Amino acid sequence: MSMIQRSPAKSNLHLSNPELASSAEQPNVALRKRKHPDGDLFDAFNSFSAEIRNTLSDWRQDLSSNISNISANITSIRNDLDILTATTSEIKSEINDLRSNQTKLEKRVLTLESSQSAVNNNLTELQTSTQFLASQYDDYAKKVAKLETGHINADKTSDAIVLLESKIDSLEQQARQCNLELGNVPEKRGENLLRLIESLGSLINVQIAQSDVVSVHRVPHAQPDSRRPKNIIVKVSSRILRDNILSAFRLRKGVTANELGLSNHEKDKIYCNEHLTLSSKKLFRECREKTKQYEYKYVWVKHATILVRESDNSPVIAIRSHKDLCKIKPRNK
The missing domain is CATH 1.20.58 (Methane Monooxygenase Hydroxylase; Chain G, domain 1)
Incomplete structure (x- = not known):
């Protein structure tokens, strides 16, 4: 049997509410107008809003300035x-x-x-x-x-x-409490600083064994263009040994490079001092200049503290900072 195909029914959805179209086409329908707020109230609100904006802008500028300073x-x-x-x-x-x-x-x-x-x-x-x-x-x-x-x-x-x-x-x-600083020691190519320290100990009657020397080396000057020999820094095994070497060196009242076989000039004097920091060295230099100006007799360093004395019978003055330099005064004042 042959199947009979039927066409679908036409939709009438677009005709479901015909009154809408007719009502839209009516010309006599009245359109309502939106109500506006009262004019004075609206102006006051705008003025208040402007003031708030200005105030906020001022606050932002102040805050930005404070943040910049911080x-x-x-x-x-x-x-x-x-x-x-x-x-x-x-x-x-x-x-x-x-x-x-x-x-x-x-x-x-x-x-x-x-x-x-x-x-x-x-x-x-x-x-x-x-x-x-x-x-x-x-x-x-x-x-x-x-x-x-x-x-x-x-x-x-x-x-x-x-x-x-x-x-x-x-x-x-x-x-640096176990360190010594030797100055004005002539430099020599291939020098053996350890043997030099042993020779210095023999010269001042203090036995310095190789095991007592922790390290020894030369250091550059703060001013690169200096023509003086580089200082020698010696680190010994104890502070007691360091102090004994200093005492013996000062008791001998000086050692020359000629006595160590480093120079033919007897005037090449070698200096032995405590190893001070750069700030302490600067303070010591200023202290020596001022004591020389006011004719003080003694200025020395003991245990990293700068000490001055005007004469043999004067009290010892400790200089620990730049503020203490005012303690060095002219005589009879």
Whole structure:
């Protein structure tokens, strides 16, 4: 059987509401107008809005100015912190050197039975110094962290930096407590500085064995164009030995390069002093100039402290900072 196909019924959806079309075509339908707010109230609202905008703009300008000032202060503090960070890195290097030296001394204890007691004392002293330096470094690291986070008042930042610099200089000086600095020693190619130190000990009647010398080397001058020989820095095993060498050197009242076989001129005098930091050397130089100006008789360094005396019967004056230079006065004043 054949299937009969029927066409679908036409949709009358578009004719479901014929009244809509008729109503849209009616021309007499009235259109309603939107109501506007009262004119005075609208003007007052606009004026109030303008005032608020002006006030907010002024606040933004003040806030921007304050933020700029704060940013400038933070930049200044960060620059100072960079300097402190570099200095603390040097301190950390010195601490590592101390710990390395301590390890070397521990190994020497096993072979030097005759001097075991003295070496043990030196180890105890080095351990105490290392622990003290480590604790001080931790304290300064915490203070630097506070500076970075802004916990310290900006008005006190400069005073804190001066105090930190003073303490850091003190730590650097303490790390050099076993050091000697020899000046005006003629340089020679292929020189053996260790033998030179042994010869110097024989000359001043102080026995200096090779095991007593931790390190010895020359250092460049602060002024690169200086024609003087480079100074020699000697690090010995203990502060007691360092002080004995200094006392014997001063008791002999000078040593010349000719006596060590380094020069044919008897006037080439060699100087032996404590190894001071750069700031202490500068203070010592200024102190010598002022004592010379006011005809003071004595100026010397003992345990990294600068001491002056006007005459044999005058009291000793300690100069620890630039503020103390005012203590050096003309005579009878």
